[in-house]
Amino acid sequence: MDTPAPFADPHAEIREEVRKLCARFPGEYWRKLDQERGYPTEFVRALTEGGYLGVLIPEEYGGAGLPLSAAAAILETVQAEGCNGAACHAQMYIMGTILRHGTDAQKQTYLPTIAVGELRLQAFGVTEPTSGTDTTSLRTFAKKEGDHYVVNGQKVWTSRAEHSDLMLLLARTTLRDQTAKRTEGLSTFIVDMRASLGKGLTIRPIRTMMNHNSTEVFFDNMIVPAENLVGVEGRGFRYILDGMNAERLLIAAECIGDAKWFLKKASDYARERRVFGRPIGQNQGIQFPLAQAYARMRAAELMVRDGCAKFEAGQTPGEEANMAKMLAAEASWAAGEACIQTHGGFGFAEEYDIERKFRETRLYQVAPISTNLILSYIAEHVLGLPRSY
Numbered sequence: 001m002d003t004p005a006p007f008a009d010p011h012a013e014i015r016e017e018v019r020k021l022c023a024r025f026p027g028e029y030w031r032k033l034d035q036e037r038g039y040p041t042e043f044v045r046a047l048t049e050g051g052y053l054g055v056l057i058p059e060e061y062g063g064a065g066l067p068l069s070a071a072a073a074i075l076e077t078v079q080a081e082g083c084n085g086a087a088c089h090a091q092m093y094i095m096g097t098i099l100r101h102g103t104d105a106q107k108q109t110y111l112p113t114i115a116v117g118e119l120r121l122q123a124f125g126v127t128e129p130t131s132g133t134d135t136t137s138l139r140t141f142a143k144k145e146g147d148h149y150v151v152n153g154q155k156v157w158t159s160r161a162e163h164s165d166l167m168l169l170l171a172r173t174t175l176r177d178q179t180a181k182r183t184e185g186l187s188t189f190i191v192d193m194r195a196s197l198g199k200g201l202t203i204r205p206i207r208t209m210m211n212h213n214s215t216e217v218f219f220d221n222m223i224v225p226a227e228n229l230v231g232v233e234g235r236g237f238r239y240i241l242d243g244m245n246a247e248r249l250l251i252a253a254e255c256i257g258d259a260k261w262f263l264k265k266a267s268d269y270a271r272e273r274r275v276f277g278r279p280i281g282q283n284q285g286i287q288f289p290l291a292q293a294y295a296r297m298r299a300a301e302l303m304v305r306d307g308c309a310k311f312e313a314g315q316t317p318g319e320e321a322n323m324a325k326m327l328a329a330e331a332s333w334a335a336g337e338a339c340i341q342t343h344g345g346f347g348f349a350e351e352y353d354i355e356r357k358f359r360e361t362r363l364y365q366v367a368p369i370s371t372n373l374i375l376s377y378i379a380e381h382v383l384g385l386p387r388s389y
């Protein structure tokens with residue numbers, strides 16, 4: 001479903017190429033993986049070989065050096081074609097922390113190999129069981145001992161850890177009660193999981209309502225070379241925040257893609273399916289929820305574009321990225337709900353793929369940040385209301 005753009009779409013060609021690639025991975029492919037909780041290795045390989053996962057890496061490091069809106073167009077198209085970018089979307093943006101804050105040596109070591117997919121950096125270890133949304137209270141601790149750090153602790157919901165070579169880890173390097181501000185004393189590390197697995201690093205898959213390859217990760221005296229610290233020790237929280245606007249805008253773009261998939265599927269069906277001697281789409285009770293969801297999707301789509309434009313202009317689009325993520329996740333959910341209702345009983349049949357997409361898109365009202373916390377952000381940082389937590 002193409003929607004009118006407020007300007008000529010600079011990424012129309014990329015969308016077309018991604019559409020062709022996605023056509024090789026139809027519903028049966030995703031359905032089988034969903035049942036087995038398998039990883040879409042072939043799909044990820046195809047995206048990697050097409051250069052799509054390295055689009056945000058500058059050309060000097062072997063990437064395509066394209067703007068954020070190009071990455072958004074790729075992920076939106078993947079979702080709109082019925083595929084699932086969650087298996088690899090993080091490969092696009094986690095590297096941003098190394099790009100912005102890494103040393104020259106780290107950039108030279110990692111970015112070219114990430115760009116061509118030889119190295120997979122798509123695990124992001126932030127959330128912990130006891131800290132949840134309150135990131136600064138995380139407990140995983142990295143203690144400096146000579147030329148390395150010794151890491152102890154636990155992460156939860158670390159997606160794709162079993163399908164990634166590297167993890168970007170956020171850990172405390174100074175205890176919270178020994179810092180002036182709670183956002184201080186957190187540091188970011190590149191963890192080579194290939195080297196650490198079985199040597200202080202344990203990964204356990206978590207089975208979830210959708211196929212997301214999420215895990216819990218345990219650190220037991222895991223050694224991380226000091227040279228793998230990204231940026232300055234103690235400033236890691238700031239580095240992670242820097243990357244969150246890009247992540248939220250890209251996830252929002254995926255939700256727009258999901259909404260387009262649901263709306264096309266539902267509109268096609270509503271035109272064809274005849275009950276009481278006429279197409280069900282002739283009934284306003286069927287039309288209105290779809291029209292409502294379309295309007296919500298379009299509004300969210302404009303917010304994604306606004307956020308990307310500000311990001312590309314070098315601004316910090318905290319407001320737009322948060323609102324885009326919230327509005328797009330709500331729009332995709334509304335579209336999914338209307339799609340199921342339009343299909344009646346068939347909406348629940350696996351072979352229609354609707355129930356699978358419905359489960360998949362629900363996540364984005366919770367992760368990477370839940371709606372309540374976005375509302376709190378808007379209240380505090382945009383409307384100037386007192387912090388509520």
Ligand SMILES: Cc1cc2nc3c(=O)[nH]c(=O)nc-3n(C[C@H](O)[C@H](O)[C@H](O)COP(=O)(O)OP(=O)(O)OC[C@H]3O[C@@H](n4cnc5c(N)ncnc54)[C@H](O)[C@@H]3O)c2cc1C
Nearest residue numbers: 124125126127132133157158159212367368369370372389
């Ligand atoms: C499938 C999946 C994949 C994920 N992948 C990753 C990953 O790769 N890496 C990673 O680090 N994390 C990942 N996450 C974690 C995700 O970011 C968190 O689940 C999310 O941030 C919410 O944290 P929580 O689950 O601990 O919920 P909690 O923080 O326990 O919150 C529970 C509920 O309480 C609400 N709440 C909490 N505090 C407040 C408040 N002050 N005001 C109002 N409401 C509040 C929240 O909005 C939420 O609805 C993933 C999660 C899932 C489910």
